Amino acid sequence: MSAHEQERPHVDKYIEALREFLRQPSISAQDRGVKECAQMLSEMMNRFGISSKLVPVKDGQPVVLGELKSGRADRTLLIYDHYDVQPPEPLDEWIHPPFSADLEDERIWSRGASDSKGNILAYLAAADVILRRGKELPINLKFIFEGEEEIGSPHLPEFVENNKDLLRADAVVCCDGGLDPSGSPVISLGLKGILYVEMRCSAAKTDLHSSRAPLVTNPAWRLVWALNTLKDRDGRIIVPGWLDDVKVPTTSDLEIADRIPFDEMKLKEEYGVKELLGGKVGADALRSLLFDPTCTICGFLTGYTGPKSKTVLPKSAFAKIDFRLVYDQDPDDLFRKLRKHLEAQGFADIEIDMLGRLEPSRTPPTASIVRAAAKAARNVYGVEPVICPNSPGSGPDYLFTKKLKMDSIWTGCAPAFSNAHAPNEFITRSSLASGIRYAVETIENFADPKL
């Protein structure tokens, strides 16, 4: 009987543990059930033989830590994920209630099933599986599960800064990941950073009749003019110095990127567009997605926006702007450059607030944790994993790569199209079973010094 078959009978146990975990809402954006969920997670870890503790965070959600020491190894792997979930709204689009964890068609339906409680469970189960085989763990495991990832991990930087020794390891697996549409696990070697700002301008103390336009500043015009100095019509960010710290992708990065399957037609259909931005195609489009810094107007509001017309000179205007950053741009440095640029352009009247920041991260493709996970992926899924040199999204990965100087990968077992951040989120029974095996083998492979 293979190790694979030995695990089968236990999957039901892990499915039930996951369903219990899912039935406890943990909506960080609404502060709903998050602390209760942290408590439940910590207790579950203890049941699985992982020594766990819950660390309260002032004005935030608890961090759940865990440790499982090996008697025979010095090497340590840190597992990161988040136990909080997105809000379930709109509720009326769910076929199964969002916290029912109903099991139907071999799927568990619940908010958080694929993002990311299923992934947490896979790693807890992996430790349990190894221990139940009567084996000593081949490496030490540490766990850090936060409860604020879905709201931008606001307290994690300080927590990491204050707990460097506690978190020290030889590598990190951020298991908040999943499979690509063909069923291959994706292994991401880095994330873009983010600088999210709000720009505001105000003038008169009330909205005025628009006939007053010759006499009173229009904050909406000020904001349009100011935004226009940030990015040109070809999409280039033109704030002085913005690109100074950008490390262009290496030949190796580009080679790895070019191996990623990229279905342009499918993407265009999904977005409902005739062509991609700037007429990009194929490898160029994918390289742009992975490696280009961006500047996105996420929101803009001023004046009258109801039906028909109202002749109003607005008293204020604001815009929300999201800058995605690539290695090795620094959000704090760029925020200062942005402010300085606006002042230099004559827009000192525009207030600017930083609403979010995450630094970009990179792990080399040659890192041993990458090889450990890739070998596990080949064995468990029978396919080559998709190695992604840089993910277009953002996360707190830099805390591990930059602050703690560890290699870190993002990889998990969530199925593609499993409705993360949308109604009817699910995880399948078989993807959890594979995910447990993927975790077991990643851990075992990482123990091998010859890998």
Next chain:
Amino acid sequence: MSAHEQERPHVDKYIEALREFLRQPSISAQDRGVKECAQMLSEMMNRFGISSKLVPVKDGQPVVLGELKSGRADRTLLIYDHYDVQPPEPLDEWIHPPFSADLEDERIWSRGASDSKGNILAYLAAADVILRRGKELPINLKFIFEGEEEIGSPHLPEFVENNKDLLRADAVVCCDGGLDPSGSPVISLGLKGILYVEMRCSAAKTDLHSSRAPLVTNPAWRLVWALNTLKDRDGRIIVPGWLDDVKVPTTSDLEIADRIPFDEMKLKEEYGVKELLGGKVGADALRSLLFDPTCTICGFLTGYTGPKSKTVLPKSAFAKIDFRLVYDQDPDDLFRKLRKHLEAQGFADIEIDMLGRLEPSRTPPTASIVRAAAKAARNVYGVEPVICPNSPGSGPDYLFTKKLKMDSIWTGCAPAFSNAHAPNEFITRSSLASGIRYAVETIENFADPKL
């Protein structure tokens, strides 16, 4: 006993007629009570000896016409005003219910009291006063009262076009006007025109995660860039040909303008600003207010505009833009120029709709109706009237000056700060009494060929 004193006993009668008129709501924006109010107005005119009829308007509100023929004169004066009113919201800020027409402190409190049912009543009463003196009217009077002024007079152009002969007169008094803060009647010789457009841009079929920014068009950026090509940071409208038809103010216009009292400090206090736009002061600020074409962003909406941050790439964006036009700019021509400009600038993807249009109007300061009203103003109010060569606001005046080739003035008896378009609108008993005398004398003066 002077003519003045003879009228006194009758004022109460007109006050009561006005209160009845005010108690009938006529909110064109909400299609509330407008037709009933038109019926009431027509009946009231008949009671006052004015031969009146109500003309239904397809998909619109009725026009109320009236005529009073003189047995001894060929000269005719057309009186224009509107019987519809602004919505009364916010209701909880009214001390007296908005359609109670409560009489307190010598004031009648009601939506429409000063804008503009009081002004209508003043002219109806004026006709009645002259007839009751046992006199033949010195000129013919015609009346046109519309029920859609507060929503931009959408059906008046077609009505005027189809009823040119019916409306033919030697001059027009648009009595939707009032007094300045010092108590002097304002006589406006023209209005700015308006072109109100909505610009829209769409891209993906749904809002996307902002990490997709390298691949998908951001409609908010498209709109910001397009708007930026309309007006430069010094406030100059830079659409090619926009200013081609602008007639610069004449020396006479400027002389008249410079006589208008202009309290810059008070304006700045009212707006809550430290300085006027571009640091304008005194006569320059007033000239700009009266004579400059404008381009105002009245509204802009895209993406996420709630608290904190959301990383969204919006699927669409729209802006509402109000262009005020000066003599002799043509909104239809400018709309074509705007569309052509956007196409030439590479913004053919931006849809543009015309939501409103009014042409600018001008009447020469030497017109006899100006002299007739000015003389009446001096006699009734004991002060020089404020002659305004051009009003910063807009209205359907061009239908009279351009389409019917008549001189037209805007002047009325509403007190300054009488809360038009705001809660607690009122008219005072004495302002109505003076308004009736102002109307009587304007009519009588206009009959004098030697004026």
